[in-house]
Amino acid sequence: MPGTRLDLDRIRAARRVIDPVFLDSPLYRCEPLERELGCRVSIKLETANPVRSFKGRGTELVVTGLAGRGERAAVCASAGNLGQALARSGRGRGIDVTVVASRFAPAAKLERIRALGAHLELVDGDFELARERAVALARERGVRLVEDSLDVETCEGAATIGLELVDAGPFDAVLIALGGGALATGVGHVLKTLAPGTEVIAIQPAGAPAMARSWRERRVVTTESADTIADGVAGRFPIPEVLDDLLLVADDAVLVREASIVAGMRLFLEHAGLVVEPSAALGLAAVLEDPARFAGQHVVTIVCGSNVDLPAYHRWLGLGD
């Protein structure tokens, strides 16, 4: 089980090279949220680390591999969180990191990428344009291009979250934000191998539905544009290899509305004391849109990022300045 590119022994071994600061993140029942949502809700808090997202788990593996081969530089495209994580992991191993990002990415993410010592190149377009530029830059320089979700280390790193969930389970369902797919395929692989009774539900915004639609149609579906506040999951061109894996490990791929994402962010703030970025609220948005589906179940939602621009956050939630 399940025939993906991932392997349980490699995922277990990954825990030994990932900086412990990213491992064993808090996991707890959140009763105030349960009262609001009508089901048992556990939070897996992947924001309680120096880059405030789960992406450090994968970049630690990537950089360990680079350093082991004596490579000194890497380039990646990023919506903002991978770039921070690669910058931090690279800094720790003396690897020169260049991140290509959209100039429309949240300023907080761009500032942190710079602060962590990476070179930042901005493109005048979305994440897919950043991806094209990163490919060209890596080729020009002859250095490693780190491709999120395609490079198996990024999936294996995320998969270590799955091991921690299995140890703490059982859960009826795990709610996973879906972007390029590293998180959903990694965690999904571990759950389908070790806890197959847990439903693996991947969630995307209806405004950026390419991967979820691809899962539903069992073929790559691209979109002309993406329109969502969930900047971490706003890709338009699914990667075929990642889709193949997702088809094997996800039980469902759900689309949610922007208003539900905002409502989820508000629930996290009011009932869990957590400021989260929009992508991290996709799981709660899915419960809000279909409470009957989850009634009485025990769900775990992965709180995958909290890098948010405060003015935008205030505006979305209608908070005063």
Ligand SMILES: Cc1ncc(COP(=O)(O)O)c(C=O)c1O
């Ligand atoms: C906060 C956050 N959530 C979810 C995702 C989606 O993860 P993946 O691209 O592994 O599907 C990302 C991707 O960068 C992210 O930053």
